[in-house]
Amino acid sequence: MPLLSIEINRSLEASGVEALLTESSALVAGLLGKPESYMMVRHQYNPDLRFGGQEGPAAHLELHSIGLPDAMTQDLSQALCKLxxxxxxxxxxxxxxxxxxxxxxxxxHDGTTF
Known part of the structure; x- marks a missing residue:
């Protein structure tokens, strides 16, 4: 049920995307205490993404989850930024x-809801 969307303006090799998605799936599932079998991650390369009105490396992530505790967002932010x-x-x-x-x-999910 958690969904992590990763949008970046840096192009990665296919193996780099695979490594990013694999690690992020395990990381978020572990931090949230959710089964990784319900974890979904996606990556999008967007060369037009800007931050602060300037070109340069930038990322936008979205983490959606049932039961996402407010108290965890700082730890999640730190872990995801490092990732x-x-x-x-x-x-x-x-x-x-x-x-x-x-x-x-x-x-x-699967014809029903959680």
């Missing part, structure tokens, strides 16, 4: 992350 810097060379100072706690009845 993006390690895999894409984009510093946390040029990364925005949107966190959303989604009510279970608004998240569908």
């Amino acid at each position: 993006i810097e390690r895999h894409a060379g984009i510093p946390g100072s040029r990364t925005y992350i949107l966190f959303e706690n989604v009510p279970g009845q608004l998240w569908g």
Whole structure:
């Protein structure tokens, strides 16, 4: 049920994208205490992404999850910024992350909701 969307303006090799997605899936599932079998991650390369009105490395992440505790967002932000810097060379100072706690009845899966 967690969904992590990663949008960056740095092009990565296919193996780099695979490593980013694999590590981010395990990282977020572990931090949230959710089964990784329900974790979804996606990556989008967007060369037009700008931060502060300037060109340069930038990232926008969105993490949607049922039961996302407000108290965890700082730890998640720190872990995700480190992950993006390690895999894409984009510093946390040029990364925005949107966190959303989604009510279970608004998240569908397999013909039902949570």
